[in-house]
Amino acid sequence: MLKWIRLNRKYIGLETEMKQPRILKLTKSQEDQLPRYADKWVNIGLSTDRVSDEERRSIIQNFLLGVLQTPNKSILLLESPISCHYALNLFGAGLNLDQVRNQVENQVRNQVRNQVRNQVWNQVWNQVWNQVWNQVENQVRDQVKNQVKNQVRDFIWPYLEGQWDVFYFSFYDYCEKVLGLDYQIKETFNLYKETVKLGLIYPLEDICIVGNRPTELYLNENRNLHKNGDMAIKWADGWGFWALNGVLVPKWLAETPSEQIDCLKFAEIQNVEIRREFIRKVGIERLIKHLDTHLLDKQSNYELLEIDLKGETGKWPYLKMLNPSIGVWHLECVDKACKTVREAINFRASRLINFESDWNPEALT
Amino acid sequence: MRQLQQGDVLLQEIKALPEGVTPVKPRNDGRHILAEGEEHGHAHAIKDLDSVDLYDLNGILYLNVKSPTPLVHEEHNTINLPVGLFEVGQVVEVDPFEQEIHRVRD
Numbered sequence: 001m002l003k004w005i006r007l008n009r010k011y012i013g014l015e016t017e018m019k020q021p022r023i024l025k026l027t028k029s030q031e032d033q034l035p036r037y038a039d040k041w042v043n044i045g046l047s048t049d050r051v052s053d054e055e056r057r058s059i060i061q062n063f064l065l066g067v068l069q070t071p072n073k074s075i076l077l078l079e080s081p082i083s084c085h086y087a088l089n090l091f092g093a094g095l096n097l098d099q100v101r102n103q104v105e106n107q108v109r110n111q112v113r114n115q116v117r118n119q120v121w122n123q124v125w126n127q128v129w130n131q132v133w134n135q136v137e138n139q140v141r142d143q144v145k146n147q148v149k150n151q152v153r154d155f156i157w158p159y160l161e162g163q164w165d166v167f168y169f170s171f172y173d174y175c176e177k178v179l180g181l182d183y184q185i186k187e188t189f190n191l192y193k194e195t196v197k198l199g200l201i202y203p204l205e206d207i208c209i210v211g212n213r214p215t216e217l218y219l220n221e222n223r224n225l226h227k228n229g230d231m232a233i234k235w236a237d238g239w240g241f242w243a244l245n246g247v248l249v250p251k252w253l254a255e256t257p258s259e260q261i262d263c264l265k266f267a268e269i270q271n272v273e274i275r276r277e278f279i280r281k282v283g284i285e286r287l288i289k290h291l292d293t294h295l296l297d298k299q300s301n302y303e304l305l306e307i308d309l310k311g312e313t314g315k316w317p318y319l320k321m322l323n324p325s326i327g328v329w330h331l332e333c334v335d336k337a338c339k340t341v342r343e344a345i346n347f348r349a350s351r352l353i354n355f356e357s358d359w360n361p362e363a364l365t
Numbered sequence: 366m367r368q369l370q371q372g373d374v375l376l377q378e379i380k381a382l383p384e385g386v387t388p389v390k391p392r393n394d395g396r397h398i399l400a401e402g403e404e405h406g407h408a409h410a411i412k413d414l415d416s417v418d419l420y421d422l423n424g425i426l427y428l429n430v431k432s433p434t435p436l437v438h439e440e441h442n443t444i445n446l447p448v449g450l451f452e453v454g455q456v457v458e459v460d461p462f463e464q465e466i467h468r469v470r471d
Contacts, residue, residue, distance in 0.1 A: 058379050086460075143439070158463055225455050246439070267462075273471045309462075313461050316459065323372075324439060324471045325440060332458040332469065334458065334459055335466070336459075347457070349454065351454055351455065351457050352375055352454035353452060359368060360368060360374070361368040361369050362367055362368065362369065362378075363370070363376075363445075364371075365370070365441045
């Protein structure tokens with residue numbers, strides 16, 4: 001503690017009368033390191049670096065002993081979330097898995113999270129939270145982990161998320177390394193921190209199931225999951241999924257070369273984001289060129305097109321519009337009564353109860 | 366009356382909340398969600414819970430924005446919600462094969 005005070009005495013606003021000195025303003029040097037720490041932890045969260053089975057076993061043994069204090073478990077090392085899920089069904093049969101999850105959560109909270117949090121909470125502020133925790137959370141949790149979780153959402157997701165937990169550690173790592181906070185339970189914290197080298201972790205009564213990092217993970221320039229032609233994220237056991245620009249798509253859409261895709265298939269895609277990625281991959285010009293279309297009306301970036309979907313389905317009006325946030329085209333089918341862009345836009349908002357005039361929003365993103 | 370739109374979420378300003386609305390609790394992650402993608406987990410979300418109250422009536426959401434606050438989404442640009450009462454709606458489209466109107470699915 002003395003070392004910490006000495007380190008930080010120079011900071012403006014240090015409240016020396018407090019038991020635990022409080023930093024009220026970051027120094028320039030501390031501010032400069034915020035993005036560096038966010039990047040560091042994003043890279044850890046998205047890492048595909050292999051960790052040897054020996055090291056994985058050691059990390060989890062130390063964690064079970066030092067944090068959960070339950071060292072006498074068998075350890076089952078697996079790869080993808082789905083293989084962990086299968087093992088969970090096998091070894092967790094008959095267990096109340098929600099109860100197991102809650103027990104682990106409570107233990108980790110009591111042993112580590114709450115203690116560190118209590119020590120840090122009054123000494124940190126939104127700036128660190130926003131620029132480290134939130135940055136890492138946005139790039140790792142929102143862009144990648146949630147996609148994985150959605151793929152396996154019928155699974156029981158564990159409390160211990162391994163590499164997906166990086167946003168938590170990013171915050172406390174910054175506080176420790178840059179602000180000089182000296183955690184009283186540093187050793188326990190570090191054992192917990194090492195779990196970011198692992199995949200999903202399911203500590204059951206007699207066995208601990210441990211997943212691994214993916215072996216391949218591809219992002220686009222906006223750091224969204226993206227791979228044209230192959231899986232965007234893949235584990236060593238072959239499980240993974242396809243994504244274009246952050247949108248999970250079926251295998252055929254990711255792997256079929258754009259020039260071989262049947263343009264009429266766009267109408268069969270019910271999900272608008274997948275349909276959007278279809279249009280982005282095929283190209284709006286090629287799509288319009290290859291479809292039997294007729295322009296009904298045009299207004300600014302909007303066009304109302306009649307598209308012949310062939311067969312019994314026949315001709316339907318589609319509103320072609322540009323997504324103002326990401327600059328890609330959408331095609332959405334509207335009621336056959338719509339003959340103008342205005343009517344089509346109003347139709348799309350027609351479920352609003354209090355909608356009495358034209359739909360003409362002052363903000364549209 | 367003001368109208369705002371973020372992707373498939375529509376906000377129509379109203380003069381008063383309808384009779385019989387019930388408060389909606391925030392999600393476990395500490396956010397109010399106005400709409401959520403079925404496939405990808407993307408959400409139109411409000412993080413500052415002190416700035417808004419969210420209500421429900423027969424599946425329709427109503428928003429009381431007490432102080433300006435951002436409405437965020439993973440893909441769409443943020444909208445700064447102004448103070449006011451709003452009905453929350455969702456864009457619809459037609460499924461030409463089923464010939465049914467349904468809310469846009471993302």
